[in-house]
Amino acid sequence: xxxxxxxxxxxxxxxxxxxxxxxxxxxTDITRYDQNVLTCIAPxxxxxxxxxxxxxxxRMLRIGLSAATICLRNSRISIPDGIITATGYGFLEExxxxxxxxxxxxxxxxxxxxxxxxTSNALAGxxxxxxxxxxxxxxxxxxxxxxxxxxxxxxxxLNENASANILIGSYDEAAEVQYKASIRAHHFKTxxxxxxxxxxxxxxxxxxxxxxxxxxLSGKPSESTWGILDDIHQVYRPEQGAxxxxxxxxxxxxxxxxxxxxxxxxxxxxxxxHDAVLNALINTFFDDxxxxxxxxxxxxxxxxxxxxxxxxxxxxxxxxxPEVVVVDTAKIARRPGTILIVNHYMGKSFTxxxxxxx
Amino acid sequence: MSQRVFITGFGIITSIGxxxxxxxxxxxxxxxxYGPLEVLDSIHRQSVLACEIKxxxxxxxxxxxxxxxxxxxxxxxxxxxALHEAISSARLSVEDVKSSGLIxxxxxxxxxxxxxxxxxxxxxxxxxxxxxxxxTATSGEHCERIADHVGIRKYLGTVSTACSSSANAMxxxxxxxxxxxxxRVICGGSEALSKFTVxxxxxxxxxxxxxxxxxxSTRNGLNLGEGAAYIVLESEDSVAQSRKNPIAELKxxxxxxxxxxxxxxxxDGAGAIMAMKLALDSGQVxxxxxxxxNAHGTATENNDLSEGLGIKRLFGDSIPYFSxxxxxTGHTLAAAGSVEAAFCLLALRKGMxxxxxxxxxxxxxxxxxxxxQLKRGISLKNVLSNSFGFGGNTSSLLxxxx
Amino acid sequence: MNxxxxxxxxxxxxxxxxxxxxxxxxxxxxxxNTPLFGEGLGLDSIDSLELVVLLDRNYGIKLKDPKEGxxxxxxxxxMAEYVAKNRAHV
Numbered sequence: 001x002x003x004x005x006x007x008x009x010x011x012x013x014x015x016x017x018x019x020x021x022x023x024x025x026x027x028t029d030i031t032r033y034d035q036n037v038l039t040c041i042a043p044x045x046x047x048x049x050x051x052x053x054x055x056x057x058x059r060m061l062r063i064g065l066s067a068a069t070i071c072l073r074n075s076r077i078s079i080p081d082g083i084i085t086a087t088g089y090g091f092l093e094e095x096x097x098x099x100x101x102x103x104x105x106x107x108x109x110x111x112x113x114x115x116x117x118x119t120s121n122a123l124a125g126x127x128x129x130x131x132x133x134x135x136x137x138x139x140x141x142x143x144x145x146x147x148x149x150x151x152x153x154x155x156x157x158l159n160e161n162a163s164a165n166i167l168i169g170s171y172d173e174a175a176e177v178q179y180k181a182s183i184r185a186h187h188f189k190t191x192x193x194x195x196x197x198x199x200x201x202x203x204x205x206x207x208x209x210x211x212x213x214x215x216x217l218s219g220k221p222s223e224s225t226w227g228i229l230d231d232i233h234q235v236y237r238p239e240q241g242a243x244x245x246x247x248x249x250x251x252x253x254x255x256x257x258x259x260x261x262x263x264x265x266x267x268x269x270x271x272x273x274h275d276a277v278l279n280a281l282i283n284t285f286f287d288d289x290x291x292x293x294x295x296x297x298x299x300x301x302x303x304x305x306x307x308x309x310x311x312x313x314x315x316x317x318x319x320x321x322p323e324v325v326v327v328d329t330a331k332i333a334r335r336p337g338t339i340l341i342v343n344h345y346m347g348k349s350f351t352x353x354x355x356x357x358x
Numbered sequence: 359m360s361q362r363v364f365i366t367g368f369g370i371i372t373s374i375g376x377x378x379x380x381x382x383x384x385x386x387x388x389x390x391x392y393g394p395l396e397v398l399d400s401i402h403r404q405s406v407l408a409c410e411i412k413x414x415x416x417x418x419x420x421x422x423x424x425x426x427x428x429x430x431x432x433x434x435x436x437x438x439x440a441l442h443e444a445i446s447s448a449r450l451s452v453e454d455v456k457s458s459g460l461i462x463x464x465x466x467x468x469x470x471x472x473x474x475x476x477x478x479x480x481x482x483x484x485x486x487x488x489x490x491x492x493x494t495a496t497s498g499e500h501c502e503r504i505a506d507h508v509g510i511r512k513y514l515g516t517v518s519t520a521c522s523s524s525a526n527a528m529x530x531x532x533x534x535x536x537x538x539x540x541x542r543v544i545c546g547g548s549e550a551l552s553k554f555t556v557x558x559x560x561x562x563x564x565x566x567x568x569x570x571x572x573x574x575s576t577r578n579g580l581n582l583g584e585g586a587a588y589i590v591l592e593s594e595d596s597v598a599q600s601r602k603n604p605i606a607e608l609k610x611x612x613x614x615x616x617x618x619x620x621x622x623x624x625x626d627g628a629g630a631i632m633a634m635k636l637a638l639d640s641g642q643v644x645x646x647x648x649x650x651x652n653a654h655g656t657a658t659e660n661n662d663l664s665e666g667l668g669i670k671r672l673f674g675d676s677i678p679y680f681s682x683x684x685x686x687t688g689h690t691l692a693a694a695g696s697v698e699a700a701f702c703l704l705a706l707r708k709g710m711x712x713x714x715x716x717x718x719x720x721x722x723x724x725x726x727x728x729x730x731q732l733k734r735g736i737s738l739k740n741v742l743s744n745s746f747g748f749g750g751n752t753s754s755l756l757x758x759x760x
Numbered sequence: 761m762n763x764x765x766x767x768x769x770x771x772x773x774x775x776x777x778x779x780x781x782x783x784x785x786x787x788x789x790x791x792x793n794t795p796l797f798g799e800g801l802g803l804d805s806i807d808s809l810e811l812v813v814l815l816d817r818n819y820g821i822k823l824k825d826p827k828e829g830x831x832x833x834x835x836x837x838x839m840a841e842y843v844a845k846n847r848a849h850v
Binding site: 090095099100102103112119122125128129135137138140142143145153159178180181183185187236237239302 | 402464502518519526557562747
Binding site: 561562563619620621622 | 804805806809812813826
């Protein structure tokens with residue numbers, strides 16, 4: 001079996017707080033939120049899930065299974081060779097439901113379905129079961145690196161067999177318990193802001209988002225290729241200077257310079273302090289490059305980089321950068337061929353992802 | 359892609375011992391951790407017996423070398439104790455640790471503290487000591503917490519595939535090494551008992567109210583357990599540079615999905631066979647080369663039949679020695695894969711096979727019997743360790759002596 | 761409060777639809793004699809766990825052995841008969 005040398009994104013399916021579930025529509029109709037919690041705009045689930053199966057599924061399992069199905073249809077693959085999912089929060093909504101029953105009912109007469117749907121691998125198992133995929137199956141639950149682990153894993157699977165198709169997906173939900181914990185931990189803003197002016201705020205904290213995004217990754221291109229995933233790198237709690245030095249190594253390793261990059265997708269979250277670090281890095285390396293941001297559309301959550309990958313892949317496929325993501329419209333000049341995603345999660349987990357046009 | 363993956367050390371804490379030495383002694387002496395719950399507060403204390411580590415938070419903090427107020431969950435503390443032992447057993451320097459990756463597995467992470475302080479945490483008007491557990495409920499938290507404590511930064515990952523989690527963590531680590539992404543990865547899992555899991559498994563009606571009996575025709579469910587184990591994986595180059603003698607090789611691994619049912623295994627063991635076969639193929643060994651299988655063997659009606667049939671179909675007339683060590687430790691869920699990998703490493707080191715305790719009656723559908731008495735003086739070369747889980751996840755690790 | 765089997769049947773039917781989210785999904789001709797599992801309604805083992813909880817919550821009946829459920833949960837009538845016979849009298 002041949003080793004993969006490139007990793008092709010051959011399909012996408014994404015459900016997010018924007019109307020993204022139709023792969024043929026690209027951020028034309030933007031939804032505004034005023035209360036700091038951005039929740040998914042879901043399609044009619046009946047188009048993707050049969051009713052008997054649906055009756056017991058939690059909201060997030062419906063969203064996840066639908067996003068996976070959209071991706072499978074978009075990539076014209078009925079059964080992939082492997083399924084890898086990623087989540088930071090896990091199924092906290094179901095976890096909390098079961099927990100509340102335990103506490104309120106004194107550990108009696110509990111609903112088994114809540115428990116079963118609380119495990120982080122419930123979605124990967126559900127997708128496998130639905131399409132009868134017996135291949136490789138894994139789930140990462142690593143907070144700010146879960147989706148990064150999943151991508152790395154998928155790339156390594158393709159290094160063993162380039163012709164494999166690996167379905168990778170993320171999911172994180174804006175569960176009430178998580179939101180309350182995040183507020184307590186000062187991760188989110190306490191004053192209400194309108195998401196579309198997130199980057200005009202100058203306060204600590206971000207806003208809560210959620211979403212599920214699936215990608216079909218293969219070592220071979222197809223008719224439906226969106227773009228190429230070149231490489232990914234994670235930096236955890238960087239010491240002084242490490243963000244720059246690791247970025248330099250990453251760029252050198254992938255043979256790109258700041259001249260050959262056409263667009264930066266920044267994972268700025270609206271948190272004044274964390275964004276300052278990210279912006280300093282971006283300005284040092286790519287001062288004159290056009291820049292896009294996305295967390296005002298998706299909100300912040302552990303696997304938000306999946307939204308960024310979708311955004312990047314869409315820009316590469318359509319050769320169009322929607323105005324709503326552009327930082328400085330004067331700078332969008334070149335045809336996007338190489339995109340670098342620079343993300344941070346809570347100022348602690350940093351990610352570099354390099355995407356290229358096919 | 360040619361790098362071999364060596365094991366240079368490991369650490370373990372379970373209800374039968376808080377380090378490798380104690381676990382070994384218990385395995386040899388047939389001592390189990392099974393009994394009433396004493397540390398966990400639950401109405402099921404006396405009715406749902408389990409394999410609990412009889413140490414409370416201050417005792418665990420002391421063993422882990424952390425301050426009480428630090429906000430370490432029980433999962434993190436168990437993990438840290440095993441991680442410390444793994445690091446010293448592989449004789450890793452501070453620099454070694456810094457350049458290592460950490461792949462840790464858990465299913466419930468900090469749920470135990472979350473359930474304990476739920477009302478306080480959910481009420482924004484309250485403040486107090488409970489706030490150290492403000493953001494510790496998610497699975498990934500424990501991995502960051504213990505990585506921060508020992509100084510690992512290079513690569514972090516949390517795997518959560520139910521009861522096969524830490525086997526998959528080891529696989530991810532092995533692949534990072536094979537792909538030359540890291541010279542050294544510490545892999546394993548940690549799981550603390552909680553009301554959440556005790557009640558969860560109770561609602562599924564797969565807990566035995568008696569001591570579990572894997573592969574016995576009268577088996578009637580599993581016993582829960584808790585614990586943590588970490589295995590240090592190193593590349594060929596890293597081992598050569600440090601002039602270490604590895605204790606074993608992670609020679610192969612397989613991961614598949616049964617795709618049969620949300621919580622049950624297929625009756626014919628299709629997923630189990632695929633995982634074991636992939637492990638054999640990737641390690642380039644034949645079924646006849648396998649000397650011992652540490653089975654998943656949870657003692658549920660469903661798992662043992664499915665796994666047993668899978669073993670029978672794959673190994674035909676020459677079934678290797680096999681046993682489940684779940685009666686010793688209970689089912690430690692996400693930690694089970696690395697706990698049992700550690701038991702396999704002890705088996706390889708000592709030339710012993712751990713007995714499948716509580717076994718009496720052959721399953722008529724199977725007609726094969728596990729090892730029921732401690733075996734000594736066995737020359738072990740290749741052993742398999744199986745871990746299966748909800749969601750159809752099936753994984754198998756091939757560990758070999760060096 | 762001693763309901764007869766015939767009184768229990770519509771009540772259990774309603775509870776079952778609620779607990780298992782079966783609203784609008786019952787096949788044509790579904791009645792108290794239609795098998796709940798297999799060829800009939802097509803419920804699965806997770807539903808049967810939910811039915812165990814239903815018996816406990818609504819009638820105070822605790823099934824200890826999941827195998828017992830196979831007989832009790834054949835159809836709505838067998839459930840009603842079982843409830844009539846075993847319900848906890850408060």
